[in-house]
Amino acid sequence: MNINRRLFIGSGAAAATTLAAPTVFADGHAKPRVVVVGGGAGGATAARYIAKDSKGEIDVTLIEPTRMYYTCFFSNLYLGGVKGIDDLGHSYGTLAANGVNVVHDWAVGVDRDAKTVSLAGGGQVPYDKLILSPGIDFVDGAVEGWDLSAQNAMPHAYKGGSQTELLKAQMAAMPQGGTFAMVAPPNPYRCPPGPYERVSMVAHYLKANNPTAKIIVADPKPKFSKMALFQEGWAEHYEGMIDWIGEDFGGGEVSVDPAAMTVTIDGEVTNVDVCNIIPAMKAGRIAEIAGVTDGNWAPVNAADMSTKADADIYVLGDASQQGDMPKSGYAANSQAKVCANAVRGALTGAKVFPAKFSNTCWSLIDANDGVKVGATYEATDEKIAKVDGFISATGESAELRKATYEESEGWYAGITADMFG
Amino acid sequence: MFGRLCISLTLAAGVVAGPNFAQGVGDADKGAEIFKKCSGCHQVGVGASDKVGPHLNGIFGSPAAAHEGYRYSKSMTRAGDDGLIWTAETLDAYLENPRALVSKTRMSFRGLKDPADRADVLAYLRRFSDDPANIPEAEPTAIGTDHDLDPEILALVGDAEYGEYLASECLTCHRADGAAEGIPSITLWETEDFVIAMHAYKRKLRPHPVMQMMAGRLNDEEIAALAAYFKDLD
Numbered sequence: 001m002n003i004n005r006r007l008f009i010g011s012g013a014a015a016a017t018t019l020a021a022p023t024v025f026a027d028g029h030a031k032p033r034v035v036v037v038g039g040g041a042g043g044a045t046a047a048r049y050i051a052k053d054s055k056g057e058i059d060v061t062l063i064e065p066t067r068m069y070y071t072c073f074f075s076n077l078y079l080g081g082v083k084g085i086d087d088l089g090h091s092y093g094t095l096a097a098n099g100v101n102v103v104h105d106w107a108v109g110v111d112r113d114a115k116t117v118s119l120a121g122g123g124q125v126p127y128d129k130l131i132l133s134p135g136i137d138f139v140d141g142a143v144e145g146w147d148l149s150a151q152n153a154m155p156h157a158y159k160g161g162s163q164t165e166l167l168k169a170q171m172a173a174m175p176q177g178g179t180f181a182m183v184a185p186p187n188p189y190r191c192p193p194g195p196y197e198r199v200s201m202v203a204h205y206l207k208a209n210n211p212t213a214k215i216i217v218a219d220p221k222p223k224f225s226k227m228a229l230f231q232e233g234w235a236e237h238y239e240g241m242i243d244w245i246g247e248d249f250g251g252g253e254v255s256v257d258p259a260a261m262t263v264t265i266d267g268e269v270t271n272v273d274v275c276n277i278i279p280a281m282k283a284g285r286i287a288e289i290a291g292v293t294d295g296n297w298a299p300v301n302a303a304d305m306s307t308k309a310d311a312d313i314y315v316l317g318d319a320s321q322q323g324d325m326p327k328s329g330y331a332a333n334s335q336a337k338v339c340a341n342a343v344r345g346a347l348t349g350a351k352v353f354p355a356k357f358s359n360t361c362w363s364l365i366d367a368n369d370g371v372k373v374g375a376t377y378e379a380t381d382e383k384i385a386k387v388d389g390f391i392s393a394t395g396e397s398a399e400l401r402k403a404t405y406e407e408s409e410g411w412y413a414g415i416t417a418d419m420f421g
Numbered sequence: 422m423f424g425r426l427c428i429s430l431t432l433a434a435g436v437v438a439g440p441n442f443a444q445g446v447g448d449a450d451k452g453a454e455i456f457k458k459c460s461g462c463h464q465v466g467v468g469a470s471d472k473v474g475p476h477l478n479g480i481f482g483s484p485a486a487a488h489e490g491y492r493y494s495k496s497m498t499r500a501g502d503d504g505l506i507w508t509a510e511t512l513d514a515y516l517e518n519p520r521a522l523v524s525k526t527r528m529s530f531r532g533l534k535d536p537a538d539r540a541d542v543l544a545y546l547r548r549f550s551d552d553p554a555n556i557p558e559a560e561p562t563a564i565g566t567d568h569d570l571d572p573e574i575l576a577l578v579g580d581a582e583y584g585e586y587l588a589s590e591c592l593t594c595h596r597a598d599g600a601a602e603g604i605p606s607i608t609l610w611e612t613e614d615f616v617i618a619m620h621a622y623k624r625k626l627r628p629h630p631v632m633q634m635m636a637g638r639l640n641d642e643e644i645a646a647l648a649a650y651f652k653d654l655d
Contacts, residue, residue, distance in 0.1 A: 049589065261630055309423050330593060337589040353586045356638075360594070374631055388637060390630040395467040397479050399551055410603025414594045 020058035020288050031059045035127035037107040037286055039064030039092060041073075042316030042421040043133030050342035051099040054419075057348050061101040061125055063117065069420075073329040074412055076194065077364055079157075079168050080201030081208070088160060110290035112310055118264035126340035129343050132292070132315040133332065134284025135159065136190050137340040139296065143183055143278035144255035153258035154275040157183060157198075171205060171275045177212040178273035181263045183254050184219040186279045188297075190318045190327045192225035193373070195278055197363040200230065203238040204366055216272070217244045218265045220252030224327075226363060226373055232394045233365030261370065283319035297321035302379035303355050304342035305335050314339050323383025324375075331359045333415055338379075355379040362408030369398070370405030447624075449538065452545025459530070465549050474528065480507050480551035485523070494524040512541050512546070513569050570620055575613055577645035584650030587643055590635070597654060608654045616650035 036047040037146065039062055049060040054060075067274045070088045077083040096102045103125070109118035121250025138156065140147060146154060157167040174180065180202055185193045199217055206213040215238075223246075224230075234242045245251040250266025256275060263270050282296035292298045292307040298315040300322050301307040307313045310315075316339055324329045338355040345352035360374035375389035456465070462474035469476035475491040486493040486501030493501070500523045506513060515522045516539045533539045590632040591607065599608040607615070622636035623627065623644075636644070 331595050334590065337586075341586060341589075351582070352585060356587070358590055358593075358635060362558060372631070374634060376634055388634050390634055393467055397549075399479055403551065406603040408603070410601075411594045413591065413602050414596050414601070414604060415598055417598070418592050 010412065012213070014206050024125075029055065032124055032128045033059045033061070033199050034129045034131065034343060034347070036060065036062045036131040036133065037064075037117065038135060038284065038316075039066070039069055039102075040132035040133060040135055040317065040332065041071075041329035041415065041419060042318075042336045044069070044092075044095065045130065045333045045336035046131050046314075046316060046340045047100045048095055048421055050344055051095075052238070053340065053350070056099065056350060058344065059098065059101065061103060061127075062092070062095065062121065062309060063103045063105060063107045063125065065106045065235070066161070067091065067104055070164070071329065071412075071416065072158065072160040072194075073163075073191070075157070075160050075164045076201040078164060079171065079198060080204040080364070080367075082201070082364065082367060083205075085165060088164075088355075091129055091421050092420065097318060098421050107286050108289070110313075110315070112202070112291065113132075115312070122324065125232050127312075127334075128347060129312055129314065130286050130290075131314045131316060131339060132284075132290060132298070132319065133336070134286045134319050136281040136283070136318045136327075137285050138167070139280040139282050141279050142185075146256050146258065146277045146279065147286045150256075150258035152276075152279045153261070154256060156277055158194075158278050158281075159344040161262055167274070167276055170373065172209070174206075174210055174213060176210055177214075178210065179214050179216060179270065180206065180274045180276070181216045181270070181272040182263045182276045183204075183216070183256070183263070183278060184221065184224070186220045186280050188327060189278070191283045192326050193230075193361060193363045195219075196224055196226065197365075198276070199242060199244075200238075200350070200365045202364070203234070207238060207241065213241070214267075215242045216263070216270065217242065217275055218251045218254045218263065219244060219246050220248045220254075224322045224393065225271050225361075226371060228394055229371045229392055230363075230365060233371075235371060237366040237369070256278065275404060276338060283315070287315055287319045294321070302382075302384045303338075305339040306342075323377075323380075325357060325359055325377055325384050326361065328359055328361055329415065330411075331357070333418060334358050357384055360411070362404065362411060364405055365401075366403040366406070367399060370408050371396075372404055443643045447540030447542070447544035448545040449541070449548055452541035452543070455533070455542050456545055459542075462528075462530075467548060469549075477621035478549045479545055480510070480512070482549055483507050494523075494525060497523055497527070507541060512543055516542060543577050570617055574620065574641050574645075575616055575643055576631065577616075579612075579642070579645030579647065579649030580647040581646065581653070583643070584648070587639075587647050588650045588654075591647070591651075594631075599655075610648070610651055612645075612648045612652050615651060616644055619647070621646045 034050055036043045043062060047060050050058055051060040069092055074083055074088055078085055078088060092102045101273050102312035106120035107117050110118045110278045116126050118124050155163045155167045157163040177226055182195060182199060189328060199215060199327045203215055245265055253266040255264045261272055263272050263275060283293050283298050287293050287298045292309040292313050292315060298308060298313050298320050302323060305314045305316055307315055316335045318327040334357045344350045357377035360372055362370055362372045364370050373391040376387045377384045462472055464470060464472060465477040469478050471491045475488045484501050485505040485507060486498045516533050519526050519528045520528055526597050594604050594608045599606045619636045622632040625633050
């Protein structure tokens with residue numbers, strides 16, 4: 001291990017610990033190796049920060065099957081016609097140019113004893129520290145009548161890219177006066193306000209292109225994120241267009257028939273033209289394969305995002321079970337920086353600073369009508385715990401809402417630059 | 422770079438506008454109490470509507486007599502046509518003596534003679550207006566910010582290495598390359614400007630909720646560390 005400046009100037013308990021116990025690599029290779037699986041807000045950020053901050057002292061490999069990453073965040077704005085699909089796509093070229101080994105393949109196995117990740121293409125990638133940021137997968141049977149084989153008839157569109165484009169195409173093909181249905185997910189799930197921003201953006205699109213169309217939302221929850229703000233906005237911008245059916249009205253008693261294009265809510269059958277199913281979620285499959293999940297999610301230690309099951313495997317973002325943070329791109333990005341700092345410290349003796357987490361989430365209700373919620377968090381022995389927070393108020397001025405939307409555009413530019421360099 | 426420009430503008434306003442503006446940003450909570458004197462005629466905040474006088478949401482930066490639906494006096498309409506804009510300076514003058522600024526105004530109020538009281542009311546009213554720290558085209562709503570910051574805080578020398586780690590949290594939104602699209606740039610600020618601004622958020626003098634939250638949990642050394650890091654980030 002190289003003795004670097006950071007190690008010499010380190011002070012305090014964390015630095016003392018790393019000085020006292022330098023990492024020894026089992027097979028004697030020269031540089032520590034970090035493998036990151038998943039190139040989204042968590043994985044891309046972690047890979048970039050470790051490569052950037054270690055200045056060549058750590059080999060960083062990012063395993064991500066797609067060559068172009070389409071963000072799930074802001075995808076609702078594409079559905080609403082506010083953004084184009086190309087606005088959401090980002091390549092990994094700059095990451096690669098800045099020292100990250102980018103491997104476009106599926107990670108299909110993890111051997112925790114041998115410390116290797118196996119690839120669908122047949123290779124094995126060794127690691128000293130493994131960071132998993134696989135996002136979400138869906139719980140089988142969560143919505144009666146729907147499974148992944150039905151995703152072309154009834155798209156989930158809850159991962160960025162082709163599914164989002166499919167849903168948009170189906171919206172565009174709706175007959176005048178047709179019905180758009182959404183089945184919302186139970187807690188916990190990716191992006192708590194996401195389904196409701198989607199309803200808003202679908203309504204925004206339909207108001208302009210199909211003004212007599214209707215939107216039905218079947219929801220298994222009695223309340224949802226930013227509920228008062230969304231409902232105020234729906235009444236103001238889309239009066240009479242949106243019918244939200246919550247738990248009290250049978251919103252959780254849902255089955256669908258993708259072949260017949262029907263949705264049955266609390267026994268009542270409705271013919272629909274487009275049906276967006278957002279099922280119950282679980283950690284991306286590679287976390288389960290690695291054996292670091294407990295139930296649907298991967299429990300982690302709040303101080304560094306290491307898993308409860310294996311101190312050399314970390315889980316970021318939506319897949320993790322960490323405490324109070326919502327599952328969001330911003331949260332994954334925040335967790336990635338804490339994790340990157342801890343991993344670098346563990347592998348090179350660099351100073352490890354205390355964990356700080358934060359999240360802000362913007363939602364667009366109508367063009368130039370943006371709202372937001374946010375919070376700060378700290379690491380405790382039990383979980384990532386909320387410290388402070390805020391939420392937009394109902395009745396805010398149009399000017400403030402416009403400024404809030406413009407701020408969200410600034411955030412999008414900022415976080416994607418922070419992820420990909 | 423807007424952030425520095427904003428501070429420069431507000432400091433400059435303090436210099437040119439005379440002793441009344443040396444009060445700096447007032448105490449909004451105190452202003453809310455003082456505003457009760459005005460509430461018989463004016464409403465402000467969520468759900469505010471026009472009463473005897475117009476509601477005062479978004480007053481900063483708006484032209485005089487421009488609020489649709491309210492019937493202004495001829496003299497106020499003329500003042501608006503003449504280009505009167507409600508800025509911190511003009512509002513301060515109007516609050517001091519309405520008729521001194523707009524003769525024959527219908528606002529039958531003798532004025533607030535204490536500059537500190539006026540500063541408090543303006544601080545309260547700016548809660549309901551655009552925030553120039555975040556909206557480049559907004560009118561400055563504060564005057565001479567943060568002059569009372571403890572010199573010992575300004576004298577702290579930040580640990581830039583710690584600042585680099587802390588800055589990673591800022592860089593989720595703010596651009597490392599200094600671009601400012603929707604969110605202001607924070608690179609290459611003078612250290613003192615940066616520290617003053619962050620403490621203003623921490624003390625809730627600057628109103629942006631995200632920044633109040635983020636600054637609120639930073640101690641003096643951490644703010645100094647961030648200032649030291651961003652000063653040279655190019």
